[in-house]
Amino acid sequence: MAAPPGAERAPRRWLTRERAAPVVAGIAILLIWEIAVRSLLPSFVATPTGIVRAIPSTMGTWAFWTDVAVTLSAIVQGVVIGSAAGILVGVAMGRVREIDWFLSTYIRALYALPLIALVPLVILWVGYQPEARLIIVIISVFLPVAVTTADGTRAISKDYLDVGQMFGARTHNVWFGIALPSALPFIIAGIELGFARGITNAIAVEVLASVPGMGMSVFTKSNELNENASLVYVVCLAIFAVSVRALMIRSRRWLAPWYSR
Amino acid sequence: MTESAQARLVVENACLRYGALDVLAGLNLTVGSTEIVSIVGPSGCGKTTLLRCVGGLNQLNGGTIHIDGQRVEKPLPSVSMVFQHFGLFPWKSLWSNIAYGLKLRHRPKDEIASRVAEAIELVGLKGFEQSYPHQLSGGMQQRAGLARALVMEPKLLLMDEPFSAIDAQTREQLQFEMLRIWDRRPTAMMFVTHAIDEAVLMGDRVVVLAGRPAHVRAVREVNLPRPRDRSVVSSPEFIKLREQVWHDLFDQPGGTQARVQ
Ligand SMILES: Nc1ncnc2c1ncn2[C@@H]1O[C@H](COP(=O)(O)OP(=O)(O)OP(=O)(O)O)[C@@H](O)[C@H]1O
Numbered sequence: 001m002a003a004p005p006g007a008e009r010a011p012r013r014w015l016t017r018e019r020a021a022p023v024v025a026g027i028a029i030l031l032i033w034e035i036a037v038r039s040l041l042p043s044f045v046a047t048p049t050g051i052v053r054a055i056p057s058t059m060g061t062w063a064f065w066t067d068v069a070v071t072l073s074a075i076v077q078g079v080v081i082g083s084a085a086g087i088l089v090g091v092a093m094g095r096v097r098e099i100d101w102f103l104s105t106y107i108r109a110l111y112a113l114p115l116i117a118l119v120p121l122v123i124l125w126v127g128y129q130p131e132a133r134l135i136i137v138i139i140s141v142f143l144p145v146a147v148t149t150a151d152g153t154r155a156i157s158k159d160y161l162d163v164g165q166m167f168g169a170r171t172h173n174v175w176f177g178i179a180l181p182s183a184l185p186f187i188i189a190g191i192e193l194g195f196a197r198g199i200t201n202a203i204a205v206e207v208l209a210s211v212p213g214m215g216m217s218v219f220t221k222s223n224e225l226n227e228n229a230s231l232v233y234v235v236c237l238a239i240f241a242v243s244v245r246a247l248m249i250r251s252r253r254w255l256a257p258w259y260s261r
Numbered sequence: 262m263t264e265s266a267q268a269r270l271v272v273e274n275a276c277l278r279y280g281a282l283d284v285l286a287g288l289n290l291t292v293g294s295t296e297i298v299s300i301v302g303p304s305g306c307g308k309t310t311l312l313r314c315v316g317g318l319n320q321l322n323g324g325t326i327h328i329d330g331q332r333v334e335k336p337l338p339s340v341s342m343v344f345q346h347f348g349l350f351p352w353k354s355l356w357s358n359i360a361y362g363l364k365l366r367h368r369p370k371d372e373i374a375s376r377v378a379e380a381i382e383l384v385g386l387k388g389f390e391q392s393y394p395h396q397l398s399g400g401m402q403q404r405a406g407l408a409r410a411l412v413m414e415p416k417l418l419l420m421d422e423p424f425s426a427i428d429a430q431t432r433e434q435l436q437f438e439m440l441r442i443w444d445r446r447p448t449a450m451m452f453v454t455h456a457i458d459e460a461v462l463m464g465d466r467v468v469v470l471a472g473r474p475a476h477v478r479a480v481r482e483v484n485l486p487r488p489r490d491r492s493v494v495s496s497p498e499f500i501k502l503r504e505q506v507w508h509d510l511f512d513q514p515g516g517t518q519a520r521v522q
């Protein structure tokens with residue numbers, strides 16, 4: 001195909017007002033924070049410059065990278081397992097009414113529940129172990145993915161089903177060849193939500209069950225009145241969360257380019 | 262049809278209800294093995310319903326449909342359908358959309374490749390194999406829908422207002438292309454349309470449905486020579502037939518028009 005007309009417009013400007021605005025706001029917030037803490041609060045309270053100065057001593061240790069590795073790998077593992085299970089159960093719920101009857105009420109009830117409430121229960125089952133974190137992350141991801149997959153696969157257009165039927169699709173062709181791909185945008189949204197909840201709940205488990213990791217270190221550093229170091233962890237978590245979101249937006253564009261939003 | 266031995270499709274005494282609504286009652290219709298039968302009728306009279314029953318997508322409440330002597334109870338592999346809204350899968354490339362039916366029937370890879378290439382060539386979509394539906398115009402999407410049906414080498418092709426969602430110029434182009442494709446490989450065809458011109462141009466017979474429940478109000482033989490090209494449209498026979506079908510459709514029952522129950 002020939003290039004569409006107007007393809008050789010002036011290159012888009014990198015620095016636009018829209019992009020500059022959050023940067024300006026960020027600098028203003030950091031400045032106010034710095035000035036407010038220095039003039040009003042005790043010296044152990046974190047400041048932006050304090051956090052920057054704490055980076056070498058915090059990130060220069062093995063302990064820091066071990067924390068990052070265990071926490072993030074647990075989250076990623078949980079997301080993979082939870083998504084896979086959520087997709088399977090979700091497709092079954094979306095496509096088989098009877099399965100929906102049995103499961104829907106409970107899955108939707110749990111989905112609405114703050115999962116922190118389950119942490120003590122999970123600790124009872126597995127003890128104060130890292131597995132408690134993994135289990136909570138799996139559940140955190142499983143629930144939204146199951147719900148969005150069920151909704152997405154239930155709502156497939158009749159047009160697609162007709163085409164499938166006309167050309168000889170069997171049940172499994174409909175499930176995995178039509179329902180699943182047409183529900184992809186929903187599923188990705190579910191995984192995105194699950195990821196965010198997984199991060200939150202992983203940190204919560206670490207704190208509540210004293211499982212070593214980034215969340216526990218945020219807590220202990222803060223208890224040691226080393227707020228700056230504690231916030232280095234928080235900033236890293238924030239960067240991780242933002243990258244995950246960017247990754248999900250990208251994967252939706254890549255996997256479901258027809259779905260414009 | 263007099264030569265019923267030649268009939269590919271035989272609809273006998275078809276009855277269908279949606280709840281309390283009688284849509285079809287005692288409808289009879291035959292289509293010869295290389296015949297194009299156009300179906301016209303007021304909106305909501307049951308054209309789509311009839312076509313879907315022939316395709317095996319809907320079930321009759323009474324009467325029978327046979328294709329080459331085989332009773333239709335589910336979609337038969339020898340029947341293909343072109344849908345009004347194209348029904349292409351947005352997550353599949355054009356090539357994969359067209360190969361869909363052959364893949365479901367587990368044809369050998371090289372056979373799929375050659376048949377799909379041929380169908381793509383036939384509908385004039387060469388070069389767009391790797392495009393996705395959302396990147397194509399409506400006309401191109403319906404060409405793909407046509408290729409997906411033709412690649413199955415159907416003995417009966419069902420078309421439900423295939424060109425009604427397409428702009429007027431492209432529609433005209435596609436009508437003549439459809440005729441050219443049929444000339445190359447004549448096959449039985451049921452062509453549902455709203456447009457009287459189109460019905461006369463495409464059909465060997467025009468069947469006018471009317472009433473609630475729907476019955477065959479009139480059948481018009483179209484003896485225009487084939488292959489048909491643009492000059493047909495201005496011929497006196499064409500204009501006369503168009504007029505007759507118009508009266509069949511819009512004159513009140515009890516007038517002078519031919520009525521067949
Ligand atoms: N799934 C359904 N449930 C209930 N009623 C239906 C259903 N499908 C169609 N109908 C009704 O059956 C009648 C015939 O519908 P059908 O779609 O076959 O008409 P049509 O002739 O194709 O109309 P159009 O020209 O507008 O496409 C209509 O009155 C419609 O409301």
Ligand SMILES: [Mg+2]
Pocket residue numbers: 308309310421
């Ligand atoms: Mg219709």
